[in-house]
Amino acid sequence: MQKPLLFTPLKMRGVTAPNRCVVSPMVQFRATDGLVNDFHLVHLGKFALGKFGVVFTENCAVEPRGRVTQGDLGLWDDSQIASHKRLTDFIRGEGVLSATQITHSGRKGSTARTFDKRGQFGPEGAGWKKWEVVGPTDLAAAEGWLKPRALSAAEIEELVQKFAAAAKRADAAGYDVLEVHGAHGYLLAQFLSPISNTRNDRYGGDRAGRMRFPLDVARAVRQAWPENKPLFVRVSAVDGGGGWDVDDTVAFAQELKAIGVDVIDCSSGGIAGAATAAGVKRGLGFQVPFASAVKKQAGISTMAVGLILDGPQAEAILQAGDADLIAIGRQALYEPFWALHAAQALGCDPDFDLWTPEYGWWLEKREHTLGRK
Numbered sequence: 001m002q003k004p005l006l007f008t009p010l011k012m013r014g015v016t017a018p019n020r021c022v023v024s025p026m027v028q029f030r031a032t033d034g035l036v037n038d039f040h041l042v043h044l045g046k047f048a049l050g051k052f053g054v055v056f057t058e059n060c061a062v063e064p065r066g067r068v069t070q071g072d073l074g075l076w077d078d079s080q081i082a083s084h085k086r087l088t089d090f091i092r093g094e095g096v097l098s099a100t101q102i103t104h105s106g107r108k109g110s111t112a113r114t115f116d117k118r119g120q121f122g123p124e125g126a127g128w129k130k131w132e133v134v135g136p137t138d139l140a141a142a143e144g145w146l147k148p149r150a151l152s153a154a155e156i157e158e159l160v161q162k163f164a165a166a167a168k169r170a171d172a173a174g175y176d177v178l179e180v181h182g183a184h185g186y187l188l189a190q191f192l193s194p195i196s197n198t199r200n201d202r203y204g205g206d207r208a209g210r211m212r213f214p215l216d217v218a219r220a221v222r223q224a225w226p227e228n229k230p231l232f233v234r235v236s237a238v239d240g241g242g243g244w245d246v247d248d249t250v251a252f253a254q255e256l257k258a259i260g261v262d263v264i265d266c267s268s269g270g271i272a273g274a275a276t277a278a279g280v281k282r283g284l285g286f287q288v289p290f291a292s293a294v295k296k297q298a299g300i301s302t303m304a305v306g307l308i309l310d311g312p313q314a315e316a317i318l319q320a321g322d323a324d325l326i327a328i329g330r331q332a333l334y335e336p337f338w339a340l341h342a343a344q345a346l347g348c349d350p351d352f353d354l355w356t357p358e359y360g361w362w363l364e365k366r367e368h369t370l371g372r373k
Helices: 038-049 078-093 153-172 187-192 207-224 246-259 288-298 311-319 330-334 338-345 357-369
Strands: 010-012 015-017 021-023 054-061 097-103 177-182 231-236 263-267 301-305 325-328
Touching: 021 338, 038 054, 038 078, 054 078, 054 177, 078 097, 078 153, 097 153, 153 177, 153 207, 177 187, 177 207, 187 207, 207 231, 207 246, 231 246, 246 263, 246 288, 263 288, 288 301, 311 325, 311 338
Parallel strands: 021 054, 021 325, 054 097, 097 177, 177 231, 231 263, 263 301, 301 325
Antiparallel strands: 010 015
């Protein structure tokens, strides 16, 4: 039979993903001082054992102030590189690509964890403290959120260089793929949306002005990131408040393509309140139309994400030409071997050859015991 597209390798610049299954960035709140620790090795390592073609870490802040919570990973200092390299060495050893995402939380920083109870701020006894947050203006993300300090033009230029420096550290740590986080109401998205960006200088105003800072970041990161490694940008195709829509995203994607960005990761929402809050009706593959529109109208590769639950659904998205990669988030937490189960469901791995041999050998023998072969 013809190999499913989901399990057809994808060459991106100088690296090749063995399949189109991607673990989406998902914050876990378990870092100290931005360092990768045993939790991250086990958490992300199991997805590598599960043979996702690309395994993303959670977002990594480009400066301490740019963390969402005090438990976020970071790439703001050279001392953090070694801890990341331990992770990338393991992922590479399993034959899949390691990826990371660099970000700045902007006005949505210094928050509690999503599951903290009212009045709780981080793990009990950990001593988490709040810090100053910044944004395009002094407008808070929502009622009850910290009021940010508006960034000066000089500070914006400094942040561009901090993104570039984080990209260099990601390369030194051995990551194969890098993504700039421009979605979910974090700093770059705050500049894109007219809801949060009411500046009247060169970084505000019309769409070109509001795109200036995010495009400067993408340009600087592309220059700092090796030419042979692919660069992704995550976007909120709609901002969740009606200020930024799919047409804006297509225009932004065209500019990113000209800079040398390879893939647009199409999410949505978050301009105010929770990270992905949006007035988008949720259902299976609810964000796929965004990936399809950007791919077809901007002529750039896209990654689809959002309630994609199994292999046949993912394969149908690829076959329809709606995206080039499939990102799996919460379903991967529920089913860490999602990619291998998808291969079984699509009938392209009857002998468990895709599994690590320490697992596959036993599972193939079990099929004989059960009379299935």
